[in-house]
Structures are given as structure tokens and as C-alpha cells.
Amino acid sequence: MRDTPVITIRHLYKDYPTPAGSFPVLKDVNLSIYPGEFVAIMGPSGSGKSTFMNILGCLDRPTSGDYELSGKNIARLDKDATAKLRGQTLGFVFQGFNLLPRMSLEDNVALPLVYSDVPKTERQTRARQLLDKVGLAQYAASLPSRISGGQQQRVAIARALVNRPGLILADEPTGNLDSHTSEEIMTLFTSLNREGITIILVTHEPDIALHAGRQVRFRDGVIVQDMPTGCNHEEELAGAAP
Amino acid sequence: MMFTGMFHEAWSAMGANRLRTALTMLGMVIGVGAVVLMMAIGQGAQNAVKESIDSMGSNLFVVLSGSSMTGGVRSGSGNAPSLTTADAEAIGELPGIAASAPTHMGMAQLVHGSLNWNTTVYGVTPSYLDVRSWPIVAGDNFTESDLRSATRVALIGQSAAENLFAGEDPVGKTLRIGQAPFQILGVLGRKGQSLDGRDQDDLLIVPLTTAQRKLFGTPFQGSVRSIMVRVERAEVMPQVEIAINALLRQRHHLREGQENDFSVRDLTAIAESAAETTRVMSLLLGAIASVSLIVGGIGIMNIMLVSVTERTREIGIRMAIGAREIDVLTQFLLEAILISIAGCLIGLMLGVGSAVLIHLSTGVPIVISGSSAIVAFLVAAATGIFFGYYPARKAARLDPIEALRYQ
16 A cells, blocks of 8 residues: 554553453554555544544553554553654544633644644744634734634644644544534645644544545444445445434 | 853743742742841841850859858858858969959948949959950959958949949949948949849949958958859860869869758859850741742742743744754753742842841840852752752653654
8 A cells, every 4th residue: 555554552451440351442453554645534433533632642551452643553652752752743632622722723733743842933833823824823922712713723734733643543533523624624634634734533523534634433341343434435434423 | 051041041031931930939038037037037036145145254163252151041052151262272273274353242231422222242363354254344454452452442334323423433433331441443334134034233343351341241251252263265164164063073172972052053054055046046947937938949840840831832932943952951941040039039038027027026136147148049949950850850851852843
């Protein structure tokens, strides 16, 4: 296919301890994602997609199996190293936007740079550039509460981009937005993907997943479907819709 | 994470909930204020005691002659004619003695013009002023030749001078004791009250021989009532006391088992016990004040714990975008330290302010030292670190997934 994968998952298991014994959430997941892909991860609640996403984001560790991110095996890194990886290799976009309410939009966008020791003037320049890119430069000094949800999500995307990561992980980024705004956000993701950024998106909305080039479907902790977006997907999705 | 960035973060976090920050600080303010105030008062008391010790002269012994017995009636110490000028000279030869001054004193009515005043007259040698570390502020001391020829000259204390000369300069003036005229050679510096409240400045000093021959008389030639001895260093005082006892017993031909016809008293012992008492008092005050500092520290810990819980989601976000444990730890620790230091500064000003106020309104002596300010400052920083560490560590150890889910 293409060159080396940015993400390689092999025989990944994740169990959660419960009073009744350990409960398997992910069972033998194998997946490779290549640079420049736009992947939608789908599945009903409890299918394990959120856990999978947390592991991809280095927020959680697998019980067993290998996860290689940009050639590094995550299981062998300590906490500080994974924190650095999160800050510099990955960008997160959350369903609830997760901007810090006390900070101006510019400071919010610049925050990841604070943790990677970028000097203040450069932090400001890069934050302004990205706010400009998502079309919100005029609100740079405002607090998050002053702008709409769609605008907040665009700021969150700017924040995810500020460390120039190769990979963006978006967990239900349109879950709190109306369909029109969702469409705008997805257009933004598509254009970022065209610039070469790999995007992995968790969603349970079929029409959101249509923007992705590849759809991976989870059910009960295993991947039940992995196919490019294209012919006859509509039947599949219709069948899967609740 | 860079320090200026963290500082800014901590500052804005403190500004986010001003009332709470102010209340947290209040604990530190009261704690530090109390410590500073108590230290100022304690030090003031210590200084006052030290001053009165210094005014008496340091490392002093007084050798008193014994009591006499006439027909079964015993007089008090200092009345028996047992000590002599020669004894004083012999004591002066002992090793470790800085100076010894024989004293012969009594009460006399002083007259100058229309004013008169009853005071104690001390007959001493010129070295007496050295022994007492007593300066002359106007005029001069009398000399050895005055002593040899028993001239009628005198030095006058401040209180006696005020009562007798009423604002005039006494130097060169003449006063009378009975019918005998005395010329004032000099005025002594002010010593103030002694530890027992006696006015040390109410006195007249004349040459020893003048007192012996022309004022009070003596049972025999050269007899004195007491000898003041100043020792070179405080450490040798016990040895010197033993040496004086041995020397005088030998000079007075006292046999083994016979009682001393004199007594040696350590004047600094009383003063030192007074100093010790005030030292313990100020320590006690400091200890009580420190308790409020600890309470203030616990207040900080309490609020920081609440703050960590409230900001769980924020911590999760920060971790997701690359904050390491140490970054979160320093952020919260810095916040606690900033609150403590700000509280400390305000407390310092408040403590100094109220100390000054107390001094002005009640006259209680106070001492505000730079070292107590520095100590208070360090204690505040240490309190911030000590009581801020646990909440900060709790924040740093949060699981990012749990923290992000927290509503």
C-alpha cells in the first residue's frame, strides 16, 4: 500500500477489573493506519471504541499487545515520555471542546506550547496564525464563553494543531453540535487531511463518517468491518444504524 | 514548562476566585502577623532587661563587710568594720580582675542656694566609674591626687542634679553638705532605673578618703563598707569568687571553721535570671503564635484540596495536551507558595504595624529585627511547600481519562 504505518496495533487486549472478575473490552484488535489517512472509528456504545481511542491517545495502556506510534512502542515508555508524545505527536479534539474557561482563546491555543518549552513570542505568533486559519482571529482575546459551540470546537482544533502534530484524534467532535455546524467542522477536518495530517475520528453518526476515507467498525471489542468509504457502504450503514 | 508561564498560570488561578484566595491568605496573614508581633514584643522585653543589666555594669561582684554585733544587737551586712582599702587593692591584684573599687557610702543632706536634697553619697576611688561602666557627660572625674589629699570635690548624678540645680549647669558650682562646701567637677551620664526600680541617678560621688575622713567617719583608718569588683570575662566569675573568698579569709586571719566576716555577691546573677525569664516568655509567645501559622497552613491545604477537585477536568485537559506530572505538581505547588508568600507579606506589614501601634499607645518596648522578618518569610514559603505538596501531588497523580470524564 503506502510507506510505513504511523500506527500499528497488534493483538491488542484490554481488560477492566470488575468485582465479578476482569471484563474484556478489547479482544485481539489488529490495525494499521498510514500517514495521510482519514479514518472514522464507528460502533455502538460499549463496543470498545472509546477505550481504543484512549489507548491510541496514550491516555490508557493496553493489557497486552503492541501499539507502535511513529515507530515507538508505547508500552515501553514511562509516564513522562507518553506525556511528551501526547503533547508533540498527537492533537486531541474532544466532544465537549474542553477549552480552559479562564483563559483567552489565544492562550488556550498556545497552552500545549507552554508544556513543550516554546518561547512566549513564538507561542503567541503560532496561536494567532492558527486562530486565523480557523477563522477566529478577531476573538483572540475573548474568553471561550463568549463564542458559540462550533467556534469553540474550531478553537479546540487550532489548539490540537499548534504543536504541528502528524496525527489528530477526534472523539465525537460533532456530538454537541447541530448538523450545519457539524458540517463546517468536518469540512475543516477534510481540508486539514488534504494538507497531509492523519485524522482518526470516533463517531456514531453515519453521515459524519462519510467524510472519512476509511471506516473501521467495532462491536463487542473486536473490529467487525474495515473498509474504504465507497460503493455499497450505504447498505452496510443502514443495517448498522440503531 | 517554563517558570514565567507557570507563574502567570498560578496568578490567574488565584485571581479566578478572589474571595477564596483572600480568605485562604487570611490564615497566613494572622499567623505571620502574630509571630512578628510576638517576636517584636518578646525581643523588646529582652532588650529592656539587657539594658538594665548593662546600666548596672556587667560581670560585677560586690564584696560587703559582715555584720557587727553590739550587746546582742546585730546590724545588717556592710556595717562591721572588716573591709579596708588595702583589701580592695589586694583583690585588684588577683588574676582575671578588670578593676576593683572600694566604696564607703552614707546618706547626706545636700544644699545649694535655696534648694536641698537628701541622697546617697558614695566615697569611691577614680576607678569606680570604670567598674560601673559609667560615663561623665559634663566636666571631669576627680584624680588620684584628690583621693590622696581628701579634697572636697564631687560628681553628681542626673536626678540629684535636677533636684538641686533645677536646670542650671552644675559643673563648677559649689554645694554644701552640713557646713562643708563641695565643688562639682562633673555630671554623670543617665543610667535609669535599676532592676529593682531604684533610681540609679540619684547620687553624689566623692573621693573615698573624703567620705572616710570628712563626711561619715570610719571605725579605723582605711575602713570601707563594700568593694565593687569587675571581672574581665563572665566565664571566670566562679573562679574569681573562690579566689576573693580565699584571699580575704587569709587577709582577715580567719581560722578554719570560722565564719566569713564579709560576703561576696554576684550582682549579675539576679539580672541573668531576669533575662532568662524574659527569654522563656518570648519563646512561649513565639510558640503560641506559631500554632496560628500552622492553622493557616492547614487552611491552605484545605483550599488547595478543594481547588484540585474542582479543577479535575482542567488537569485532565492539561495532561491530554502534554503536561507531565511534574508540570501539574509545580503548578499547584506554586499556587500554594504564592498564596503563603502574599499572606506572609501582608501579615508582616500587619504585625509590624500593630507592634508599632501597641508601642505608641502603651509604651511597651518593641524590637523589630530584619532577621525575624526573614524567618517569617522562610517559614511562610516552607508552610506553602509543606501544606501545598499533598494537594499538588494528588493533582499530579490523577488519571487523565478519569479527569477528562469528570463533570
